[in-house]
Amino acid sequence: MLGAMRFLIEPMEEEQEFICPECESKEAGFGEMLSMDGPTSNQANEDPWSSVLQQTECSSCNSIIPNHIAYRWENLNIEKAKEQWNKLYKKNNQLRKFE
Numbered sequence: 372m373l374g375a376m377r378f379l380i381e382p383m384e385e386e387q388e389f390i391c392p393e394c395e396s397k398e399a400g401f402g403e404m405l406s407m408d409g410p411t412s413n414q415a416n417e418d419p420w421s422s423v424l425q426q427t428e429c430s431s432c433n434s435i436i437p438n439h440i441a442y443r444w445e446n447l448n449i450e451k452a453k454e455q456w457n458k459l460y461k462k463n464n465q466l467r468k469f470e
């Protein structure tokens with residue numbers, strides 16, 4: 372009966388739950404933020420954070436996690452999410468000030 376069920380992946384939908392790549396807490400804290408103006412154009416230092424438009428604070432370890440990692444957009448799995456986090460974002464972990 373159920374053999375033909377198919378699940379379509381919609382990458383733009385945000386249905387994943389928050390998982391912190393730092394401590395694996397599933398409790399998102401305060402602080403989802405949106406930049407109104409899009410990425411800044413300071414490509415000189417190629418800060419990966421400069422293209423982060425949405426971020427959420429982990430309520431457990433207080434890390435600021437880019438939403439595409441915390442919610443694993445585009446089918447990012449948790450291992451890849453952690454890898455990106457450690458490689459690109461962790462060292463500059465900070466609450467960005469959007470103007």
Ligand SMILES: [Zn+2]
Nearest residue numbers: 391394429432
């Ligand atoms: Zn955390």
